[in-house]
Amino acid sequence: MDNIHDKTPRETVGRETTNRFRMQFQAAAFAALEILRGKGVDRVYCDYHDDFVVRCSVDGLIEYHFFQVKTKGRANQQWKVDEVFSLKKNKKLDTEEKLAAVRNSIAGKLFIHTIEFGGHCREVTVLSNVHFQDDVYEVRDHLACGKSNRAYIAELINKFGEIFAPGLSLSEEQLAAARSKLTLLQVSYIGETLEPFADAARNAIWKHSEIDLRKEEVDEIASSLVALVEAKSCAPIAGLTKEEIDVIAGVGLDDILQVLSISTTVYKTLLNGGDPSAVKAASILQRQLKSAGASDSMIETASRAKVSWDIWLRKGRHAFPEFDLELLLNDIDNRCKGWVLSGGALAELRIKIDEVLNSKLAEKFPTLTVELLLGGFCASIVRRAAR
Incomplete structure (x- = not known):
């Protein structure tokens, strides 16, 4: 009997298609991590209008960034002009078939968004795992x-208007704006394996939120992010409302926080309390307190206590001598350090809080309570982890 590997497979398209979609999901998952910045990008739509679409909110205006993910099997391959634009250098665009080919090309499908969405289309991008030939960049630049x-x-x-806006009366300014929105992006974080994506995801998470992760945590998060995008890409959306489509087909902050094992309630509590690094603080608190044996409800209580402490401290800087406040903060930091180094058991945390509350120094601060000092210890936990 012949060995199965001795015969050429009759069909390999399925494997190639699977790899292509896997890289598409990785690209969308990586884009979704920018939501952590909290500056502009607030949702990524998966396989909706295009391979994926990034939604940005800029000064109250909603803008969209459309992506086509196109990949090749070998790293030394490059995209050519005729592949991206369906243009032939020695042939004219003199038939409807040729115009239709340009309109249906990789870049052409993106240019249609620039017409249909007008000013709400911020940018359109061809994203790939391989490079583009110089002529492709030349077409982009000249357009x-x-x-x-x-x-x-x-x-x-x-013929740009005739090709992409037939029957519409667009001004030259509108056509010029549409032509200028195409970008070409070659990236190294998408591939047949998850390793390049995981490495890039760790760097992106640190860049956008300053959360540092161990390798095993990164691998799990990377896998979960790609699985999340795949689920969003495959979910049926027929008959859904706009709000339902946002949830079913879009990745938002709640989804990212869930993948990072960060409580949305804890995050929003810290954010509403004025913490500019709410994602990082929430992650640190949850990891430390969870390892100490705290339940989810206790962690939420601790986050509220930190907010109360931050408010108390801001007011305290005007009400108490600065030297006394610095001594109090130093005392909390030292006891917090000792608690963490001793294993960070939850019962021991309460003992440390009582030690501060019953100290001679605490008598100088009559408004101190157990809840406030819990917040003070939480603030110290975040500061220590952020150093």
Whole structure:
């Protein structure tokens, strides 16, 4: 009997398609991590209108960034002009079939978004795991500036409205804006394995939130992020409302926090309390207190206590001598350090709090309570982890 590997497989398209989708999911998952910054990007739609779409809120205006993910099997391959734009350098765009080919090309499908969404379309991007040939960048650049010494590019510029906005009366300014929104992006964080994505995800999480993760945590988070995007990409959306589509097909902050094992309640409590690094603080508190044996409800109580402490401390800087406050903070930090080094048991934390509350120094601060000092210890936990 012949060995199965001695025969050429009849069909390999399924395997190639699986790899392509896997890389698409990785690209969307990586884009979703920018939500952690809390500055602009607030949702990523998966396989909705395009491979994925990033939604940004800028000064109250909603803008969209559309992505086409196109991959090749070998790293030394490059994308050519005819593959990206369906343009032939020595042929004119003189038939409806040729115009339709450009309209249905990789870049063409993206340009349609620039027309349909107008000012709400912020950018359109072809994202790939391999490089683009120089001629592809040349077409992109000449389209953006609106003129070219290359006949085939000049013709595309002149017929841009006819190709992508047939029947519409758009001004030259509108067409110029549409032509200028295409970008080309080659990235190394998508691939057949999860390792490059996991490495990039760790760096992105640190960049956007300063949360440092161990390798085993990163691997689990990376796998969960890609699985999340896959689920969002495959979920049926027919007949759903706009709000339901946001949840079913879109990745939002709540989804990211869940993957990072951060309580949305804890995060929002800290954010509403004025903590500019709420994601990082929530992650640190949850990890430390969870390892100490705290329940979810106790961690939420601790987050509220930290907010109360932060408010008390801000007011205290105007009500108490600065030297006394610094001594109090130093005492809390030293006892917190001792608690963490001793194993960080929850029962021991209460003992440390009582030690501060019953000290001679605490008599100088009559408004101190157990709850406030719990918040003070939580603030110290975050400061220690952030150093």
